Amino acid sequence: MSWVLxxxxxxxxxxxxxxxxxxxxxxxxxxxxxxxxxxLVAAVVLIAEVLDQGVIAGQIGGWQAPFGITLVADHLSAxxxxxxxxxxxxxxxxxxAEIGPTSARFGYHALxxxxxxxxxxxxxxxxxxxxxxxxxxxxxxxxxxxxxxGRKSAIDGAVKYVTLNLIATxxxxxxxxxxxxxxxxxxxxxxxxxxxxxPDQGLMTLIAMMLMVAFGMKAAVFPLFFWLPASYHTxxxxxxxxxxxxxxxxxxxxxxxxFTLIFVGDLGYTHEILLWVSLLTMLTGVLGAAAQSDFxxxxxxxxxxxxxxxxxxxxxxxxxxxxxxVFYLLHHIIVKTNLFLIAGVSQRLTGSSDLYAIGGLYxxxxxxxxxxxxxxxxxxxxxxxxxxxxxxxxxxxxxDLGEWxxxxxxxxxxxxTIFSMTKIWAEAFWKAHPDGRQPAxxxxxxxxxxxxxxxxxxxxxxxxLIGAFPSAFLEFATKGAEQLLDPAAYVAAVLGEARR
Amino acid sequence: xxxxxxxxxxxxxxxxxxxxxxxxxxxxLFGLLLxxxxxxxxxxxxxxxxxxxxxxxxxxxxxxxDTMANALPQALLLTAIVIGFGLFAFALALTIRAYRTxxxxxxxxxxxxxxxxxxx
Numbered sequence: 360m361s362w363v364l365x366x367x368x369x370x371x372x373x374x375x376x377x378x379x380x381x382x383x384x385x386x387x388x389x390x391x392x393x394x395x396x397x398x399l400v401a402a403v404v405l406i407a408e409v410l411d412q413g414v415i416a417g418q419i420g421g422w423q424a425p426f427g428i429t430l431v432a433d434h435l436s437a438x439x440x441x442x443x444x445x446x447x448x449x450x451x452x453x454x455x456a457e458i459g460p461t462s463a464r465f466g467y468h469a470l471x472x473x474x475x476x477x478x479x480x481x482x483x484x485x486x487x488x489x490x491x492x493x494x495x496x497x498x499x500x501x502x503x504x505x506x507x508x509g510r511k512s513a514i515d516g517a518v519k520y521v522t523l524n525l526i527a528t529x530x531x532x533x534x535x536x537x538x539x540x541x542x543x544x545x546x547x548x549x550x551x552x553x554x555x556x557x558p559d560q561g562l563m564t565l566i567a568m569m570l571m572v573a574f575g576m577k578a579a580v581f582p583l584f585f586w587l588p589a590s591y592h593t594x595x596x597x598x599x600x601x602x603x604x605x606x607x608x609x610x611x612x613x614x615x616x617x618f619t620l621i622f623v624g625d626l627g628y629t630h631e632i633l634l635w636v637s638l639l640t641m642l643t644g645v646l647g648a649a650a651q652s653d654f655x656x657x658x659x660x661x662x663x664x665x666x667x668x669x670x671x672x673x674x675x676x677x678x679x680x681x682x683x684x685v686f687y688l689l690h691h692i693i694v695k696t697n698l699f700l701i702a703g704v705s706q707r708l709t710g711s712s713d714l715y716a717i718g719g720l721y722x723x724x725x726x727x728x729x730x731x732x733x734x735x736x737x738x739x740x741x742x743x744x745x746x747x748x749x750x751x752x753x754x755x756x757x758x759d760l761g762e763w764x765x766x767x768x769x770x771x772x773x774x775x776t777i778f779s780m781t782k783i784w785a786e787a788f789w790k791a792h793p794d795g796r797q798p799a800x801x802x803x804x805x806x807x808x809x810x811x812x813x814x815x816x817x818x819x820x821x822x823x824l825i826g827a828f829p830s831a832f833l834e835f836a837t838k839g840a841e842q843l844l845d846p847a848a849y850v851a852a853v854l855g856e857a858r859r
Numbered sequence: 860x861x862x863x864x865x866x867x868x869x870x871x872x873x874x875x876x877x878x879x880x881x882x883x884x885x886x887x888l889f890g891l892l893l894x895x896x897x898x899x900x901x902x903x904x905x906x907x908x909x910x911x912x913x914x915x916x917x918x919x920x921x922x923x924x925d926t927m928a929n930a931l932p933q934a935l936l937l938t939a940i941v942i943g944f945g946l947f948a949f950a951l952a953l954t955i956r957a958y959r960t961x962x963x964x965x966x967x968x969x970x971x972x973x974x975x976x977x978x979x
Contacts, residue, residue: 488935495942502949506956514953514960515972518884521950525891526879528946532939533898539932540905593972 361417363408364430364483366401367440370394371447371476379469388455391468395448398475402437402444409437414842414852416485424853425546429485433849434839435685439482439612442692445821446604447475449814453700454597456807457707462507462595470507474500474601481609485853487535487545490613494531494577498524501606504598505590516590523586527576534569541566548853550621551846560624567622567629574617578610580670581639584663588647591662592655592712596703599655603662604696608688611669615684618673619843626676633674638768641667645775654702654712654787657779658695661738664772665691671769672753675760682840683752686833690745690825694734697818701731704811705787708798714783719792723799726812728788733819735780737826740773745825748833864904871897884954884964891950895943899936906932 374394381387408415414433418424432440451471458467477497484490505517539545541562542553554563576583587607591599614633622629644664651657669691672684702712704727709717721728737744740751750773757765792798800808825832842848871893878890911928958964961971 488938492938492942495946499946499949502946502953506953511960512972514957515969517953518957518966518969519972521953522884522887522891525946525950526894529891529895529898532895533901536898536902536905536932536935539935540902540907589973 361415361430363401363405364415364417364432365419367398367405367444368430368476368480368483370398370401371472371479374398375469375472375476378472379466382464382466382469387463387468388458391472392448392451392455394472395444395451395475398479399441399444399448402441405432406437406441408432409434414848416852424485425544425549428489429546429548429853430483431485431548431849431853432483433842433852434835435612435615435843436482438685438689438835438839439608440479442689443475443478443482443605445818446601446692446696447472449696449700449818450597450601450604452810453600453703453814454595456803456810457595457597457703465507466503467507467595470500470503471597471601474504475605478605478609482612485547487538487547487550487617489545490547491528491531491535494528494609497606497609498528501602504602505594507598508593508595510593513593516593520586520590523576523583527573527583530569530576531573534566534573537562537569538566546853547616547620548846548850551623551850554621555624563622564625564628567618567625568632570617570622571614571629571632574610574613575636576610577607578614578666578670579607579640579663580636580666581643581663584640584644587663588656588659591659592653596655596699596706599659600696600699600703603658603699604692607662607666608692611666611684611688614670615673615681615688615843619676619681620846620849630674630676633670634765637667637670637674638765639667640664640670641768641772645772645779648779649775649782652714652786654705654714654717654783655699657714657783658698658702661776661779662695664776665695665738667772668750668753668769671765672756675756675762675765676844677756677760678837678840678844679752679759680756681843682833682836683749683756685839685843686752686836687749689832689836690737690749690822693818693821693825694737694746697734697815697822698731698738700811700815700818701727701734704800704815707811708800708802709787709792709796710798714786716793717787717798718790719788719796719798721788722791723797726800730812730815730819731784731788733822735783737822739776739780743826745822745829745832747826748829752833860908861904864900864908868897868900868904871900882965882967884957884966887966888947888950888954892947895939895947899939899943902932902936902939 377390378387409432416431419428477493480493544553579587641664644660648657648660669684669687672680706712711717737746740746754766754769875890875893878886906929911926914927914930
């Protein structure tokens with residue numbers, strides 16, 4: 360078995376155990392940060408290996424595919440693992456300033472690390488049932504993180520988050536079970552051939568729809584997103600930052616994987632549905648945001664509308680469009696996490712997240728204002744930031760297909776995104792604080808200032824770098840999309856090794 | 860036999876949907892429990908209910924004489940039951956906490972995170 364593949368999953372869980380044992384002392388926090396650094400190193404090693412050798416696969420316990428559980432890393436998986444590690448480290452450092460001893464004693468750092476482990480596992484597994492297990496791991500960790508503050512609104516949000524996500528999970532389980540009953544395999548590479556060869560294509564489409572609903576609910580697409588705006592603004596800011604960056608993207612990743620690798624027999628049906636779903640997701644998300652006046656609620660609705668762009672890339676299914684989806688996925692995680700972290704600092708400085716009750720940040724905390732501009736404008740798609748290239752590729756791909764309506768909606772949603780971002784800018788940064796407060800970064804204790812600002816600056820620099828040198832990242836995404844659309848290398852890496 | 864199990868599974872799912880639509884969190888949880896049991900039965904039925912020998916090799920690795928039963932669906936089921944149990948336990952604890960916090964379990968009246976009134 361290849362250690363390169365196993366380590367990114369193992370490190371977070373070892374760290375989680377350490378952080379749990381040390382949860383009563385400051386050492387637990389440090390264990391979490393140290394483990395995140397180790398995860399980042401492991402992720403860099405993994406992506407270097409993938410760039411060097413192409414798709415790599417490992418069979419756990421030496422059980423040959425398709426009988427055992429396979430771990431696979433192609434370009435997309437490796438990049439997602441790397442970005443998970445980057446977000447993990449940033450938020451772990453940022454948490455030091457926000458998470459007090461009470462939450463730490465209840466196991467915040469252990470839950471946080473096991474969440475990262477679950478996310479990484481979901482990105483690396485090559486087995487459908489194993490994917491279900493990783494979904495459960497990250498789900499139960501996220502439940503714990505959501506309620507760990509214990510505020511009334513968090514309990515309220517958690518009720519909706521928990522119930523709807525549990526239904527999605529049961530649907531996923533039913534789909535996986537029926538698929539096994541129909542094809543006799545759960546290995547994703549093996550399923551590609553087995554599904555194509557199945558005599559009953561109608562049943563396959565039915566199962567595909569069950570999985571689409573299950574993953575769609577995780578990804579928060581229209582009309583399954585209601586749990587997200589109900590819960591994402593209630594927990595600690597560090598928690599909502601990592602949720603916003605990673606959790607829905609696991610759903611998008613699962614959609615990308617399953618609907619390029621396994622269910623490609625009836626594109627006219629499945630991907631047509633995805634197309635309409637993505638358009639409605641973009642529109643409802645951005646219109647929902649326009650009606651909100653809370654910093655985090657606006658950002659939460661924008662998660663939904665941005666998910667629409669990624670699903671749109673998958674729905675169009677051309678090489679350029681899928682490349683756009685991959686690029687969008689990678690750029691968006693960084694931007695969205697950063698915006699939530701900035702919202703956290705703003706709340707800390709001004710005392711509220713209600714946009715009508717805060718203000719004055721531009722005058723008194725210009726650094727924070729400048730750092731807000733970068734991810735906010737990147738989210739809206741301003742050149743030369745990373746979001747511009749992401750939107751450019753998706754719109755270009757829809758124009759190539761002559762889908763004028765699709766391109767129009769994508770551009771309109773970009774415009775409305777600017778509206779929301781301008782609203783935050785005008786209310787939180789531009790106008791004076793209604794109570795005459797002068798919120799400044801210097802108000803924060805010295806250590807908290809560093810712990811909060813360094814991750815934000817690092818993520819903003821990444822956004823700028825992706826925007827300034829897009830060709831390397833676009834090339835990487837192109838390679839990732841090629842592997843998704845022609846999974847011969849993926850299948851050979853998984854099954855070929857067994858026949859050696 | 861498979862038809863019977865499939866019908867039972869369908870019955871459980873139908874009951875669970877009725878329970879989950881009732882708007883009371885406790886009933887919702889009972890519905891969820893029935894739903895996951897219904898799905899578990901469906902997986903069992905999808906793996907074919909055949910009277911086969913246990914899938915164990917004899918002495919010196921000899922294959923059993925008859926057709927072997929497929930053990931994988933049962934392994935999947937066990938995993939799903941254990942995971943489902945854990946999640947259900949959490950959901951139950953959350954429900955108790957919600958009841959203590961709000962004093963009721965009507966989900967339609969839980970509007971603290973999303974107030975119904977917009978500001979004037």
